[in-house]
Amino acid sequence: MTNNTHPISPIALITGGSRGLGKSTALRLAAQGSDIILSYRSQRAAAEATVAEIQALGRRAVALPLDVGRSADFEAFAASVRQTLADTWQRERFDHLVNNAGEGVHQSLMETSEAQFDALFQVHLKGVFFLTQKLLPLMNDGGRIVNISSGLTRFALPGYAAYAAMKGAVEVLSRYMAKELGPRGIAVNTLAPGAIATDFGGGTVRDNAQVNGFIAAQTALGRVGQPEDIGGAIAALLGPGSGWINAQRIEASGGMFV
Template structure:
């Protein structure tokens, strides 16, 4: 029996991360998810993955605390040995994040620093630590946003950090190429989740506005995103590298 590939999804206990984890499992990939504080939610996702027939576990991670990453990967190593009969993962999905809505003129240094740690510094150094745990021929998917292509007022700091992630992705693809590790970006459009306080889901006017400027006539759902991430972790995507794939239904085209 061949060993299933293994994916590590940060922020996999809810929203987009949860859907990514489920879709990866449906592709026959085992999954490790991280959660920040809500272990019960993570356990539910783990149970769902096991029902699909794949192995799964959850590990606590605060993406802002880079000084904990060594300990985190010690936990990953232990879980790999005890629950997956493996030594390394194959895919890293840098999904964990938050959204802060504030106009440029009123964005505080505290908000800027928080976004920097969560959206850029954290994934940068987590990926650096992860490299020794990723099999050659594996892959990394960084999650960005449609807001790096089009602009909505109030997201200048958030989108700037994601723009940095998109540039970083190209450099990672270049530098990891000798190990045949592919690195790509998935950039969701506006999605109905609790992200950013659930503003797209709960604000009817905003929901209607986004639907009106989207070619497919609606806002996105979590279910629209996970399958694209899972596809990038399959052999069908073996020649896709250093690409930005926007999954937005055609916003502002």
């Protein structure tokens, strides 16, 4: 019989779970026994395809629409999550939150527009802050949160000032979340990927052979990252043996610029 405090299987909510790192995370978590709620902004078909892949692994999954850049929609999204938990799982709470949804801007400091800056702020910082705030009443005590950052908060590459600044703020926010949510037993960490071969930022790392080769040459393990590398790292942070890891920035970059 299902118990809200000690569910048979954990439920993870992943924003931006229809493709890239979010999809890889969803599949890895499902493979290790989690059920999944994933959000998508516009790619409904891709989200439903990911749900089907999760179901093929024997887990339950639901895809819900959400634009993380529109904080006015968060209350309605939280209500949708609450209803989904009741309808699909007959539960009131989920266990793990992965704040993954994001977008990239590659623009020099001098050429970054205020509109670009504001869009990054809405998605990467304001979105993470207030979406987490709205979802926390639906999280089980003893749960875990992983906020996605970037290797660009440790090393600087021209053209990423605004993006990296938002991710740096998320890393600070994560430590404060860990401090304030400690009494509920909720651990909060940031996972900072290095350069990954996805369609993020126009797919430059994946599709541009010169960029790909440069990154591989600057990485101790001699290649660029793949989505599975990050999905596996996040799944490990949410696994049963990692509950004592808290308030940390963990970089998964294969050793970039060491």
